[in-house]
Amino acid sequence: MDGTLSTREVDVVGLLCRTSDRLPVGAAGAEALARLLAGRAGALPRIVGSRGAARALPWEDDLRAGRDCLLEAAARLDEALQEGRFPLLLSSDCSICVATLPALVRRVPDVRVLWLDAHADFNTPATTPSAFLGGMCLAGACGLWDTGFGAGVDPAHIVLCGVRDVDAGERGLLEEQGVGQVEGPARVAGVLAGRQVFVHLDLDVLDPAVLPDAAFPATGGFSLEGLSALLAEVSATADVLGAEVTSFTAPHLAPRFAEALAPLLPL
Numbered sequence: 001m002d003g004t005l006s007t008r009e010v011d012v013v014g015l016l017c018r019t020s021d022r023l024p025v026g027a028a029g030a031e032a033l034a035r036l037l038a039g040r041a042g043a044l045p046r047i048v049g050s051r052g053a054a055r056a057l058p059w060e061d062d063l064r065a066g067r068d069c070l071l072e073a074a075a076r077l078d079e080a081l082q083e084g085r086f087p088l089l090l091s092s093d094c095s096i097c098v099a100t101l102p103a104l105v106r107r108v109p110d111v112r113v114l115w116l117d118a119h120a121d122f123n124t125p126a127t128t129p130s131a132f133l134g135g136m137c138l139a140g141a142c143g144l145w146d147t148g149f150g151a152g153v154d155p156a157h158i159v160l161c162g163v164r165d166v167d168a169g170e171r172g173l174l175e176e177q178g179v180g181q182v183e184g185p186a187r188v189a190g191v192l193a194g195r196q197v198f199v200h201l202d203l204d205v206l207d208p209a210v211l212p213d214a215a216f217p218a219t220g221g222f223s224l225e226g227l228s229a230l231l232a233e234v235s236a237t238a239d240v241l242g243a244e245v246t247s248f249t250a251p252h253l254a255p256r257f258a259e260a261l262a263p264l265l266p267l
Contacts, residue, residue, distance in 0.1 A: 008084065009043065009086065010043050010265060012044075012090070016049045031047060032248070033245060037262075041265050059125065073089055087242035088242060093246055094134045094202050098140045099147075102153065112196065115200050116200065116205045119166070119204070120163050123169060141153045144177070161182055195239065200243070201264075204217065207221035212249065235266075240264070
């Protein structure tokens, strides 16, 4: 990063509205990161909604209750892409991707999705052991089940990295659909070099020792420095069109995390 400003403006959107939140701290984390990252980008954050109650609901109920929030997320991403800006969405939960990723591929059909997450989120209603919408969202965006928000993501255009907690049913689906997993900053950057890329970053890709109080912790994750290095490598070699960041459960650490995530910004 050389510190010069890109010609692309950054749209930072903090989604406080509830999708399938299981922890009350998620919206606070999304807002804290949105404000700090917007400041780094020289932009004003757009804060959407208010903090709702965290509840453990079945996926059908979360899909209905979160409809307005999901539509808002997709609309903000689509508007930014249409106008040549860089969308950066902050949300408490990965479920926003059932709406954002279909909107993304309608604009950029050949885009690659870099999926940084401890989990593949590739269950369907037929395979999910938990009935959690957040564990089914990527499969929905690929059209393996009907979310009501569209689909269209090509599984072969997804690059998983950091995924280490996969249910038996979704493991079979990942293999069947040809979803690839690549590890290491240099290898990920090499696979994505020269491509248009959208980054989905669930911060539970970090080790639980780095990110306290994750809803679904999985040991063996990235260090914060390792994640930052990977983002920097990808940003240097690929055309990163935008990003969504979810599951930030440590608002008191927001300044440190915003610094580590700064390579996402088109600066």
